[in-house]
Amino acid sequence: MFEPGLIEKFKELKTPFYYYDLELLKRTLQEVKVHGIDKGFHVHYAVKANFNVELLKIIRQSGMGVDCVSGPEIERAVETGFSPSQIAFAGVGKTDDEIRTGLKHNIFSFNCESLQELEVLNGLAEKEGRTASVSIRLNPNVEAKTHRYITTGLNENKFGITIEKLPMLFSILPELDHLKLTGIHFHIGSQITELKPYYDLCEKVEIVQRLFEKEGHKLQHINVGGGYGINYLEPDAEPIPDFKAFFQVFEENLTLRKNQQLHFELGRSVVGQCGSLISRVLYIKEGLETNFAVLDAGMTELIRPALYQAMHRVDSLTSNMSPKMYDVVGPICESSDTFRQGVWLPELRRGDLVAIRSAGAYGEVMSSGFNLRERIRSYYSDFAKSTL
Numbered sequence: 001m002f003e004p005g006l007i008e009k010f011k012e013l014k015t016p017f018y019y020y021d022l023e024l025l026k027r028t029l030q031e032v033k034v035h036g037i038d039k040g041f042h043v044h045y046a047v048k049a050n051f052n053v054e055l056l057k058i059i060r061q062s063g064m065g066v067d068c069v070s071g072p073e074i075e076r077a078v079e080t081g082f083s084p085s086q087i088a089f090a091g092v093g094k095t096d097d098e099i100r101t102g103l104k105h106n107i108f109s110f111n112c113e114s115l116q117e118l119e120v121l122n123g124l125a126e127k128e129g130r131t132a133s134v135s136i137r138l139n140p141n142v143e144a145k146t147h148r149y150i151t152t153g154l155n156e157n158k159f160g161i162t163i164e165k166l167p168m169l170f171s172i173l174p175e176l177d178h179l180k181l182t183g184i185h186f187h188i189g190s191q192i193t194e195l196k197p198y199y200d201l202c203e204k205v206e207i208v209q210r211l212f213e214k215e216g217h218k219l220q221h222i223n224v225g226g227g228y229g230i231n232y233l234e235p236d237a238e239p240i241p242d243f244k245a246f247f248q249v250f251e252e253n254l255t256l257r258k259n260q261q262l263h264f265e266l267g268r269s270v271v272g273q274c275g276s277l278i279s280r281v282l283y284i285k286e287g288l289e290t291n292f293a294v295l296d297a298g299m300t301e302l303i304r305p306a307l308y309q310a311m312h313r314v315d316s317l318t319s320n321m322s323p324k325m326y327d328v329v330g331p332i333c334e335s336s337d338t339f340r341q342g343v344w345l346p347e348l349r350r351g352d353l354v355a356i357r358s359a360g361a362y363g364e365v366m367s368s369g370f371n372l373r374e375r376i377r378s379y380y381s382d383f384a385k386s387t388l
């Protein structure tokens with residue numbers, strides 16, 4: 001990913017910054033197209049993973065729709081040229097203003113997460129003189145086998161309506177005459193690296209579909225969400241996730257009804273591997289138990305290690321000396337501001353550049369101004385697109 005010429009260019013730039021390999025993004029999208037879109041599936045890109053406009057423009061060209069979680073994400077998707085007919089809007093706490101944004105654009109689907117939300121949406125749609133297309137987000141109580149903070153489909157999680165609440169849903173639906181029930185939606189979690197949870201999900205989808213059918217509801221679409229994981233420790237061995245295996249699970253294990261569409265919402269698996277956080281070593285500090293490599297990037301630029309104990313590969317870009325063991329840390333006033341502990345890297349010196357890999361998803365977009373840090377910049381493999 002990092003040719004010598006590129007590293008020379010990096011040396012001239014102020015660090016830290018995000019670097020996006022747009023060619024890798026395009027190759028990843030091509031795999032989604034071949035194994036998903038070309039099979040007739042509707043794939044929505046989860047904008048929350050990275051709302052960077054340069055990436056969105058490329059993603060739009062791939063034929064994907066989007067999954068949004070806020071009014072501003074809907075506005076950004078529309079501004080970038082996504083058709084509202086390809087916008088799904090999920091979120092457990094949609095505000096009235098955000099709902100109005102969705103109504104204004106007549107989006108493909110409001111993925112509703114509670115009975116009260118359905119009533120509020122119905123009221124707002126009535127006021128605006130519209131009918132909203134609604135998918136019911138269900139909580140299938142399926143174990144996603146991922147970090148507990150990014151598990152979303154268990155009874156204890158705040159997302160979706162539990163299957164047990166369906167009788168209540170069926171009883172209020174006939175009164176909500178500004179809603180059109182078009183589908184059901186699921187999303188069981190993120191960074192899912194085994195296929196088993198998806199097999200389990202397929203079983204639950206069939207159970208839920210039958211419950212809707214028993215009540216006379218014909219579903220135009222099933223949305224099974226996203227969550228497909230990436231290889232954080234060996235990004236070069238697996239720069240593009242195995243989308244064939246992913247889509248195949250659903251192709252082979254879901255019984256779609258006549259004319260029923262299958263929708264997906266993929267975030268991390270699309271943009272995760274194309275982004276890296278490039279940082280300079282500020283100091284090398286010998287501790288009593290370990291050597292610290294103190295970087296100029298910290299949890300303010302990439303919070304995943306601090307928040308989920310996530311491990312990102314750290315590559316040295318400028319040193320090829322013999323390896324030494326480091327705790328790679330940031331400059332922020334928190335001990336959790338640690339990227340890696342006890343990692344072997346070519347001996348580092350002040351000024352050396354490192355790449356923190358697989359940072360394209362939930363990296364730049366989760367950056368913060370804590371410690372009054374400057375907003376991080378981005379550069380692209382097509383440098384003409386960079387805001388210098």
Ligand SMILES: Cc1ncc(COP(=O)(O)O)c(C=O)c1O
Nearest residue numbers: 046187190226227265266267268
């Ligand atoms: C409703 C919904 N859909 C899709 C996604 C995308 O998830 P991922 O980036 O793990 O594919 C998320 C985030 O986990 C989500 O909350």
Ligand SMILES: N[C@@H](CCCC[NH3+])C(=O)O
Nearest residue numbers: 048150190191304361362
């Ligand atoms: N922000 C999380 C993923 C959350 C997905 C949103 N539902 C991460 O970095 O892994």
